[in-house]
Amino acid sequence: MRSDPRSHRRVGAVSPSAVYSSGRTAPEPLRPGLRRLRGELNVPDAFPASVEAEAAASARDTSLPVRDATDIPLVTIDPPGSTDLDQALFIAREGEGYRVVYAIADLERFVTPGSALDAEVHARGVTLYAPDGRVPLHPTVLSEGAASLLPDVERPALLWEHTLDAEGRTTASRVEPARVRSRAQLSYEQVQASLDDGTADETLMLLREVGLKREALERDRGGVSLQIPEQEVEVIDGRWALRFRATLLVEGWNAQISLLTGMAAAELMLRGGVGILRTLPPARPADVARLRRVASALGIRWSASLSYPEFVRTLDPACPRDLAMLNACTTLFRGAGYVAFDGASPQQPLHGAMNAPYAHCTAPLRRLADRYANAVCVALSAGAPVPAWARSGLAALPGVMGKATQRSNAYERGILSLVEALVLDTRRDEEFVGTVVEVNEKSGRAELQLADPAVSAPMEGEPHVLGEQAAARLVEADLLTGAVLFARESQ
Template identity: 45%
Template sequence: MHPDAAKSSGGDFAAVRAEFGLPDGFPPDVLAEAEAVAGDPADLPGGREDATDLPLVTIDPPGAKDLDQAVCVERARVGFRVHYAIADLASFLPPRGAIDREARRRGQTLYLPDSNIPLHPPELSEGAASLLPGEVRPAVLWTIELDSGGEPTDVRVRRALVRSGARFDYDTVQAALDAGTPHPAVAALPEVGRLRRELAVRRGAVEPQLPEQEVAAGPDGGWLLARRPRNDVEAWNAEISLLTGMAAAGIMLEAGVGVLRTLPDAGPEAVAGLRRSAHSLGIDWPDGYDVAELLAGLDPDRPESLALYADVTRLLRGAGYTAFDGTVPEPATHAGIGGPYAHVTAPIRRLVDRFGTEVCLAVTAGRAVPEWVRAALVELPELMNASDTLAARVAKACLDQVEAWLLAERIGDTFDAVVLRADANRAEVLIHHPPVIAKCAGGDVREGARIRVRLTAVDVARRKVAFERV
């Protein structure tokens, strides 16, 4: 937890669940099918390699049980070798069976502070399909060879049996690296992670670094609200997932079939608007620098940087999923990543990954993409867009609820804040303590300014808070 954490005495999130009609448990036929398949994963075409000798580990948030990925990064004779094992959900789910139908209705796992709404029954997501330490599990194993600059030179993907040797979280891995005692599976992660971050900037990846708000259970009840800084290990680990997703997109595009995560590039007018914002904030935008290079040079702790990050999010509108079978889509890239990208690394938690993975397995093995996969491609964009929208609304409702609980007894108090966005009538501000992003009445302020705001109203039932400029 960041030192800006603050505690709320609020209750549970039953009202959020009711408002959005979130499911409580799974239907009996889904549970029955999960019990039947949990101990008997299917033998799918191509066989399964024995890779249980690979020293894989998982890196996830503390307490996670739905473990999608296990990683091992090695130094090779020239460059590096990345092994990335992904939970093999397709081995457990009969196509068009009860679990598959329910997963299509849900789209993805929803994370609430007090519990999750899983995509798949826990018997699979936290048991038979999860890459739990010490357990032999069916997986889809990606092996990606990188040159000394971090660029891929070869990609292999196949089904395998794997065994994770340990379950780590980001802080544990970071501490071991800082102490010079990393697990062998992640000893080379910093080198690869840094190289991939440098390549992301060169690709033009647009990645604003606004601090994330995080809700967690307090040790004595209630909820903690904090700004969650992203440590280096989390960023490097994300680069391994992005590397794999970009490799998957390349396979799909070459074959002319698949489903991509896409985001159009910002138009010249939007970039010109960002340039004006940078100028008004006093941020130097060197000649010849694109947005990615500008962002890479900003200090994320400075208020003017936070304000520009908020403006950058306007460049990242229009994300979606693009399915294709025969005709390569245009555009086929993701502006936030700086190239083509596909979701394949979180099949326990996200529906589309299972289908994208099956495309890659079939194509690289020279087999036809299964009919049940091709048939699903047309509906996946709509299903995933709907579930992404729901997930965002649920997450915001939970944050708003904790903020209201947290501030209910503080009406009239004043707080330090940074202006993220401003117009003639109101501003969006980031309050330092407690870490809240909220609207504030009273215009005539500049973005990036440090101001004082007063809490004027709290409606706990409606999850609303109101501030005014002092």
């Protein structure tokens, strides 16, 4: 169940059809650029033989937890073709409220602290994705095999159990190891279709019900997410292309379950006085005032009584002016990072976009910090000491994750830039019309966003008016560096 804790930066992504297929090769014109990008970012190649051997032995020898929860009819929801399945879900009514069960892959059972495998995972930090293959955090014998919550097989998991009231508020949460068996591997498209046509089972119907209530609670506490279309790479019949994709409603509802779990983990660690949080500084009043000036310049009404989260929900990304405004809003929340603590709680524990404490804990197959957070939470939930390896490694973890996240973001941006250059390679000197979504007064450049092809790139020439439709000529599309540049056509 892929989920995202409400990122406030417009970043690209690779589409499910690209990410989760194996054996694909990049178009020949892009291969030099991809080699350059991977070399500059030190993207790892295959795992060392010793690490693969250790992972294979771990996959063979790992025992299952004592608690048997295989009677719970869990399901996974992911992009089609996914095999690295971190999360499985079950929801039932409980009195006037709900019981939410969220099974998370248990990597602690497979990775021995201080081992060669552990060192390699720390060196990688996160899984990296590209249309011609992913660079996994763990060897695939684990991430796509023994540790993945694949259907119809028993797997070790960390079972989060949440009790919610009738409004969807969390009244109790706990987590413990358990053996589980997922009943079905579903895609977002399948689940959305079944909800739309009324054929969904109770868990999926309740996912919608709870998801909507959690979204309402998010609004009430001042949380916000930006509904900006995602720029994605698609691979269709070997051809790489770009599109802007609006997320399905079920993706938001599913994300609310992950967010619920991450907030429960944060609260548990804060009460216990030890752990690691994902933090984001709250918006500064001066920055909100600047956005109000942007809205005024765009001719968008933002009444004094309307808060920033309420204002954002009035914007329609299909409208060019609103799209430019949403793009400007990505600058409001910056400085996301990890904060570890042992003893005194962090001075700033909030994730500003959610207006609540939050922790990454639901994607341990693809993110190192989640293994630490879950180990701490399992111990605290049981009233047991936090494992020594987890406690001793917390201080260095924010730095490890910061470097890994920077590389991941740069990798995705670099790939998108190369694919933008590829789709425009034969169209130099052609005129395009797009929306001005950003204006940089210092450089004299604007950011021009096209709808077809789905490209966002710099544009030279003045004047630029935020939110306007502008005609521009393509002057550069470099397949080695990914540099794309438009020049504004004279008025």
